[in-house]
Amino acid sequence: MMTFDEYQVWAGSRSKYEDIGLPCEVFTALGLNEESGEVAGKIKKYYRDHLDREMVKNHVCLELGDVLWYLSETARHWGLKLSDVVNSNFDKINSRHARGVIHGSGDNR
Secondary structure (H helix, E strand, O other): OOOHHHHHHHHHHOOOOOOOOOOHHHHHHHHHHHHHHHHHHHHHHHHHHOOOHHHHHHHHHHHHHHHHHHHHHHHHHOOOOHHHHHHHHHHHHHHHHHHOOOOOOOOOO
């Protein structure tokens, strides 16, 4: 079982986009958006076309893996460890829960 940071090092060792003419953090952020859309598309088609849930679940799993890779790479190019992103989100959600502001809008609630 890998830790988040081990995964991030592994993901970075598989990157092949450094010389494409875009800053890496732009390329990975665009990829993150694209892959997130693919997850949404699989789920949309599940409901629209009444597809087999297990089949769609497998596709969603693969697409979420792509989301994770781009998330990891985006964090890396911003100098963030994936474990710090996870822990920061953990703290933020716990704080919102404790203050009763899970249901709301805005970044600083």
